[in-house]
Amino acid sequence: MRHVVVTGANRGIGAQLAADYAAAGSTVTGTARNTAGLAQLEVTDKASQQAFAATLSTPIDLLICNAGIYPDKGQALEDGYPPEMWAEAFATNVTGVFLTVQALLPLIKQVKAPKIAIISSQMASHTRAPGGSYIYRSSKAAVLNLARNLSVDLKSNGIAVGAYHPGWVRTDMGGASGDIGVAESAQGLKAEFDALSLATTGCFRTWDGRDHAY
Secondary structure: OOEEEEOOOOOHHHHHHHHHHHHOOOEEEEEEOOOOOOEEOOOOOHHHHHHHHHHOOOOOOEEEEOOOOOOOOOOOOOOOOOHHHHHHHHHHHHHHHHHHHHHHHHHHOOOOOOEEEEEOOHHHOOOOOOOOOHHHHHHHHHHHHHHHHHHHHHHHHOOEEEEEEOOOEOOOOOOOOOOEOHHHHHHHHHHHHHHOOOOOOOEEEEOOOOEOOO
8 A cells, every 4th residue: 555544543453553554665644633643633523624635645545434432331221322422423433434535535536446444343233233332333333334335436436445343452442351452453454455446345344354244
């Protein structure tokens, strides 16, 4: 990859992916809301998206939409999950992805065989519905649907789009009980992104190379 853009690159999987692509020789633009050393981007804000896009002059070979939040840990069905929490999560996890793609699409279209990788979760799948975490699960299911529809509309432009489950990773979001570390997840995801093509556009894949049920 020549130019890779990673949203939410200030910590966790996003930071590791940015570091791995840079180590492999790519030019990497990492974004965060309010972190020094990275490009400033509030993914929920269209003006911020437009301002960020205006700072970029290099066409984008790979866009990794990683920025996301999980605000509803520990919420109780009886009295939790307030409306503003739903709005915040969907604004970041779904609308934020759409706005990022929309803002950067002109730069993505300028390269040969560009790719968009969207981080979803196994928690989006109907096969993984043990209850709870209603907001996070719903938002990740919505962004999975978004990825599928983008893959259809962008195929004629030669843009491949994939959605990915990064594993249950030991991060601030995933918690200390996760199955795998950040480096292992990022290594697997990078291999999956590298393999993404128009032949596999619309896929939902796991970090360790498996097709995931929708």
